[in-house]
Amino acid sequence: METETGHEEVISRNFIERIxxxxxxxxxxxxxxxxxxxxxxxxxxxIGHAKSICLNFGLAQQYGGVCHLRFDDTxxxxxxxxxxxxxxxxIAWLGFTWDGYEFYASDYFEILHTIxxxxxxxxxxxxxxxxxxxVRTYRGTLKEPGVNSPYRDRSIEENLxxxxxxxxxxxxxxxxxxxxxxxMASPNLNMRDPSLYRIKHTMHHRTGDAWSxxxxxxxxxxxxxxxxxxxxxxxxxEFEDHRPLYDWIVAASGLPDVPHQYEFARLNLNYTVMSKRxxxxxxxxxxxxxxxxxxxxxxxxxxxxGYSPQAIRDFAGRIGxxxxxxxxxxxxxxxxxxxDLNTRARRVMAVIDPxxxxxxNYPEDTxxxxxxxxxxxxxxxxxxxxxxxxxxxxxxxxxxxxxPRKYFRLxxxxxxxxxxxxxxxxxxxxxxxxxxxxxxxxxYDPDSRGGWTADERKVKGTSHWVSAVHALPAAVRLxxxxxxxxxxxxxxxxxxxxxxPDSVRELSGCMVEPSLAQAVPGDYLQFMRTxxxxxxxxxxxxxxxxxxxxxxLRDSWAKLKKKMGI
RNA sequence: UGGCCGAUAGUGUAAUGGUAGCACUACAGAUUCUGGUUCUGUUUGUGAGGGUUCAAAUCCUUCUCGGCCAGCCA
Numbered sequence: 001m002e003t004e005t006g007h008e009e010v011i012s013r014n015f016i017e018r019i020x021x022x023x024x025x026x027x028x029x030x031x032x033x034x035x036x037x038x039x040x041x042x043x044x045x046x047i048g049h050a051k052s053i054c055l056n057f058g059l060a061q062q063y064g065g066v067c068h069l070r071f072d073d074t075x076x077x078x079x080x081x082x083x084x085x086x087x088x089x090x091i092a093w094l095g096f097t098w099d100g101y102e103f104y105a106s107d108y109f110e111i112l113h114t115i116x117x118x119x120x121x122x123x124x125x126x127x128x129x130x131x132x133x134x135v136r137t138y139r140g141t142l143k144e145p146g147v148n149s150p151y152r153d154r155s156i157e158e159n160l161x162x163x164x165x166x167x168x169x170x171x172x173x174x175x176x177x178x179x180x181x182x183x184m185a186s187p188n189l190n191m192r193d194p195s196l197y198r199i200k201h202t203m204h205h206r207t208g209d210a211w212s213x214x215x216x217x218x219x220x221x222x223x224x225x226x227x228x229x230x231x232x233x234x235x236x237x238e239f240e241d242h243r244p245l246y247d248w249i250v251a252a253s254g255l256p257d258v259p260h261q262y263e264f265a266r267l268n269l270n271y272t273v274m275s276k277r278x279x280x281x282x283x284x285x286x287x288x289x290x291x292x293x294x295x296x297x298x299x300x301x302x303x304x305x306g307y308s309p310q311a312i313r314d315f316a317g318r319i320g321x322x323x324x325x326x327x328x329x330x331x332x333x334x335x336x337x338x339x340d341l342n343t344r345a346r347r348v349m350a351v352i353d354p355x356x357x358x359x360x361n362y363p364e365d366t367x368x369x370x371x372x373x374x375x376x377x378x379x380x381x382x383x384x385x386x387x388x389x390x391x392x393x394x395x396x397x398x399x400x401x402x403x404p405r406k407y408f409r410l411x412x413x414x415x416x417x418x419x420x421x422x423x424x425x426x427x428x429x430x431x432x433x434x435x436x437x438x439x440x441x442x443x444y445d446p447d448s449r450g451g452w453t454a455d456e457r458k459v460k461g462t463s464h465w466v467s468a469v470h471a472l473p474a475a476v477r478l479x480x481x482x483x484x485x486x487x488x489x490x491x492x493x494x495x496x497x498x499x500x501p502d503s504v505r506e507l508s509g510c511m512v513e514p515s516l517a518q519a520v521p522g523d524y525l526q527f528m529r530t531x532x533x534x535x536x537x538x539x540x541x542x543x544x545x546x547x548x549x550x551x552x553l554r555d556s557w558a559k560l561k562k563k564m565g566i
Numbered sequence: 567u568g569g570c571c572g573a574u575a576g577u578g579u580a581a582u583g584g585u586a587g588c589a590c591u592a593c594a595g596a597u598u599c600u601g602g603u604u605c606u607g608u609u610u611g612u613g614a615g616g617g618u619u620c621a622a623a624u625c626c627u628u629c630u631c632g633g634c635c636a637g638c639c640a
Contacts, residue, residue, distance in 0.1 A: 012580050012588090040640055075639060132638065139636055143568045146636090177638050187569040189636050198638035217640045241570060241635050263571085265633095270577090276640095318589065320579045322572095325633050329577045332590050342603065377603070408601080417599060451599045462599050529600045557601040 014321035016055070016262055020063060020232060029231040033065030036230050037091070038105075038221070040072045041083035041205075043276035044291040044298045045090045047312065047333075048267040054316035055264070056234060057096040068228055069098040073106045074220050076204040084205075086291070090299035094309045103228060105220050106206045112215050112223055113167070115253045116178060116196060120159045124252050125196060126152055127162040129176050138184070139192050145185035146192045152181065166199055169212035173199045178213075182248065190245045194218050222246040225259040233259045236266040237323065267319065268327040270486040272297045273495055287499060288482070292538075294548050295482040295503050305479065306534030306550030308524060311340035330481070337551055338532070345526040346374050346381060349419065349464040350512040350547070352476055352530060354393035356439045356468065359424060362390045367467070370450075372420045384515055388421050391468040393511045395529075398463040399440060401429060404566055408460040410440070416461035419528060423448035423459055464528045471511035474545035477536070478505045516545065529553065 013021065023029055035056040039045065045053075060067035069091065073079050091098070119125035128151045130138060140146035154162075166176050178197040186192055196219040201212050222245075225233045233246075240263045250258055268274060273282075274297060282288045282296070291298050294305035302312065315336040319328050349372075367387050375381035394410070403411040410416045415425040428441035447453055451462075482503050489495030512527075519525065521537035531552035540546035 014579090018582095038640095042640080072640065078639075128638095135638075136636070141568085141636060145568090174638065179638090189569085192636085195638050200638085214638095216638075221640085237571070238634055239640090243570090265572090318578080322579070324572060324579090326578065329590070332578070335590060338602090347600080376600085406601095419599065459599080461601085464600075526600085526602085529602070531602095553600075553602050555601070560601080 015323065016059065016232070016234060016264065016321055017062075019262060020059065023231070024063070032229075032231055033060060033063035034068070034229055034231045035060050035065065035234060036068040036070050036225065036228065038070045038072045038224075039087050040075070040078075041080060041087060042075070042078040043083060043280055044086050044300055046274060046276075046279065046296075046298045047269065047302065047315075048274045048297075049090075050094060050299060050312050051267040051316050051319065052234070052236075053091055053094060053096060054313055055321060057091075057098075058317075059232070059234075065231075066101055067096070067098065068101040068103055068230065070103040070224060070228070071105065072217065072221065072224075073104055073204070073206065074214050074217060076200060076202040076214065079205060081205050086300060090303075093303060094299065094312060103224070104206060105215075105224050106204060108220070108224055108227060109207060109211060109215070111227065112220060113213075115223060115255075116163070116215070116219070117160070118254070119180065119196075119252055120163060120178075121156060122252075123156060123181065125159070125178055125180050126154055127159050127166070127176050128152070128179050128193075132174060139189065140184070142189070148184050149179075149193070152193070163197075166197070166213050167211070169201065171199055173201060175199065180219075180245075180248070180252075182245075188241055188244055190218070190241050191248070194245060218242060218245050219249060222249040222259070222261075223253055223255065225261075226250050226253065226255040226257050229257045230259040233261045235261060235263055237263045237325070238266075239263055263323065264321050265323055265325050268325075269297065269330055269333065270327050271330050271481045271483050271488075273483070273488050278495060281496075282482075285496075287496070294477070294479055294536075304534075304537050304548065306341075306524065306532060306548055307337060308340050308344060310344075311337045314340060327487075334551060338554070341524055341526065341532045341550065343375075343377050345524040345532055347372070347376070347526050347528050348513055348516055349386065349466055350474070350476075350510060350516070350527040350530065350533070351393045351395050351464065351466050351471070352507060352510045352527070353396040354509065354511045355396045355399055355437070357392045357394050357424070357442055357465070358439060359390050359392070359442050359444045360427070361443045364390055366390070367470075370420050386420065386513055386515070387467045387470040388418075389467040389469055392418070392465045393468055393471060394418075394440075394463045394465045398461075399426070399437070401437070404564060406560060406564075409463060410442075410461065414461075415445075415459055416463055417448070417451050417459045418465045419462050420451055421449070421465070422446070422451070423453065462529075464530075466511045466513050468511075470514045472514055472516055472545060473508075474510045474512045474516070474547055475506060475508045476510045476533070476547045476549065478507065478549045479503065480505075510547075512545065512547075517542065519545075526553075 037056045057067040128149050138147045177195050179193045179195045182191045184192045197213045200214050243261050246261050292300035292304045369385040398409045422444040424442040424444045430439035432438045483498045484500045485498035488498040519535050521535045525533045532550040533547045536546040536548050
């Protein structure tokens with residue numbers, strides 16, 4: 001890329017790109033780049049996974065390689081088909097394709113078993129029968145070395161026989177297990193004879209009851225990578241300690257292709273939680289309506305909330321890739337969202353908290369249609385006609401009887417502009433018996449049609465509005481952060497203590513412009529002057545519209561109000 | 567304190583021996599038929615000490631702080 005000065009622009013690369021560049025230069029993997037995204041189907045994908053997905057699929061795209069989607073389904077006790085479906089849906093929605101490269105670790109069970117046999121035959125693995133408690137004791141501690149299991153030096157024949165019995169389901173869970181024979185004194189606990197296979201008499205969602213032994217992650221993962229000829233196996237920081245084991249397993253297998261593992265820092269976001277265990281708890285305990293609750297940081301939650309895949313991908317690109325543990329500010333995600341939605345969202349008028357306005361000098365029984373831009377940021381989005389009549393609704397917030405300084409919306413005697421329509425002046429305030437304001441009587445200036453006048457007089461305030469007879473009633477859900485604390489659970493140790501009691505507020509009786517009758521889930525909408533919204537994909541129906549607020553518009557008036565102490 | 571990893575404005579991320587930059591946030595102003603958008607500007611940084619060098623965020627060294635690891639989970 002050339003800059004204006006003609007100098008070559010330095011394109012900064014993250015540490016993984018540099019490694020790949022170097023590998024390509026050295027011809028390490030025959031010039032190939034093959035990555036993989038290896039979710040365990042035991043929960044829904046969240047924004048942290050999106051970072052990994054964008055990284056792995058993005059790298060493959062960038063280097064003309066491929067990225068495999070591989071389900072790491074080695075623990076049937078926790079995994080379900082529902083999760084596989086949701087994961088595929090989410091990755092596709094984010095905009096990535098894996099074509100024919102869809103794999104399952106369970107497809108390798110047969111060959112994995114063969115490799116296990118080979119390790120046993122070479123004296124690199126043995127069947128142990130220590131109890132789980134004993135295993136813990138024998139493993140030693142962080143500072144003290146472990147002790148060899150008394151079963152460590154069984155004959156190869158006996159190991160083979162026992163392993164075969166395990167496979168044939170002749171033993172109970174937790175009795176026998178296969179472990180690698182490495183080094184019980186290693187300072188790296190992962191190398192203290194890690195387990196390779198455990199007995200589980202559980203139905204597997206793909207292999208059914210074919211197996212009563214299942215391979216462990218540390219055995220399965222490196223071999224799956226080698227089998228698929230993965231070149232760069234990218235995982236998160238907590239697996240750094242596993243890399244020596246990863247390399248040991250690949251070497252012991254004798255498989256020809258040697259993938260390498262690289263670790264990067266997982267995404268942390270403030271004001272939310274990112275572990276599947278905690279997210280599962282929110283779902284199971286009913287703190288949210290499900291994995292796709294619009295307050296959840298899951299991909300499906302963000303989608304239902306109205307996020308665009310482009311915004312999420314942009315975010316993933318901006319947070320960078322490094323080995324530094326960090327916490328990204330939620331404000332950056334907000335920014336990416338608003339920036340994308342600003343160009344994408346169709347502008348509509350919706351009054352969330354209606355206040356009736358009667359224009360006394362406007363004829364009754366007259367409807368005039370006013371033209372409005374669908375998106376001022378994008379002329380190709382076209383225009384539409386909006387009905388204007390004598391009786392309208394505007395936002396309660398857009399009227400104040402005794403306005404403070406710098407308030408330039410409607411108040412008695414003051415003139416404002418109705419967006420796209422006319423200037424109106426408030427003449428009279430109508431109250432209910434309890435004193436509350438229920439209606440405004442206004443007059444309009446017929447010469448201000450379209451929102452301007454020939455005399456070019458300044459009208460600072462502009463309100464959105466809907467025609468009372470044409471407006472569609474709707475429910476609107478105003479979402480806020482799920483947690484009030486920047487680091488949920490930091491104070492008390494229990495993240496539930498920091499749940500935001502006002503994370504959702506549902507308003508009914510909102511009035512939206514008639515064009516919204518055609519809105520469908522997946523549409524990106526901006527309720528002018530209010531925020532970005534979408535049609536709720538679960539609860540909305542044509543005769544009972546439900547909108548979710550994706551994110552409010554920036555509101556400098558709210559800031560000002562706060563500063564002035566109002 | 568066994569091992570591994572990390573530390574650059576408030577946050578995230580560049581600079582790989584040669585002018586510490588970018589984005590977000592915050593703040594100030596301009597523009598605006600959305601108090602949106604857009605534009606302009608401002609504040610703030612190399613964890614500490616020592617060393618090598620003409621020159622150190624970068625190399626060496628000591629220290630400090632933080633993260634991860636003792637599942638038959640991934």
